[in-house]
Amino acid sequence: MIYRLLSILFLVLSLLVSQFLPAQGLVVHPYNPSNATNAVLLGLGGALTTTSILLDRRVSPLTEDDISVLEINKIPGIDLFSTRHISLDADESTDKLLLASFASPFFLLLDRPGRDNFDRMALIVFEGAMINAGLINLTKVLVRRPRPYTYNADAPLDTKLKKSSRYSFFSGHSATTAYFSITTAKLYNDLYPNSKATPYVWLGAALLPAAVSYGRMRAGRHFFTDVLVGSAVGTIIAIVVPTLHRNGEGN
Structure with a gap:
């Protein structure tokens, strides 16, 4: 229910923001991507992605013996919540909220x-998304942290034995949702620096990844520290990449 309410709230905020858009009047061009900046960002995204793909081939799924020796008492107290919960509904709901963030x-x-700024903004979003996805995947294959449900006796064994059970840190859902929603807020802020809707845009941008993060913990897919770091990474990339493309900056 909470995910449906948040989805409705996100839609309402989006409609509210759209009511302010036509009144802005002045057309601005806040971004001026340079070839050098584009080369660095695209190269970084490509390198992260390629490296993660190569390393992923070396990762093996957990075995039953691996699972049997996992010690829940070694998990920090702030992460224990996720080990006590597993929910397919929460998992599916966060998938839907993730898709909603893509559309933002x-x-x-x-x-x-x-x-008028579509081509430049599309490039910014693409570059940031590449870096975000590459960093998510590379970190997962390097850290190989077992997911919370591997500690949960109620979770099916066949689920625990999947390769993805080793990819808890950090949360790709949280990082990706934070990236797209915060990027949208950042772009809006740069396009409409004097807009009265700005606080609502940032509110919606913060609520969406927060809801996804809670859902990932409730689903038993991620620990609190996973979603915390994921949200932080997505947010940082969402702020830095557009900033590097601002007129007079990064050129």
């Missing part, structure tokens, strides 16, 4: 400034 940048196309 398209709200910027509702008015002329967004459409």
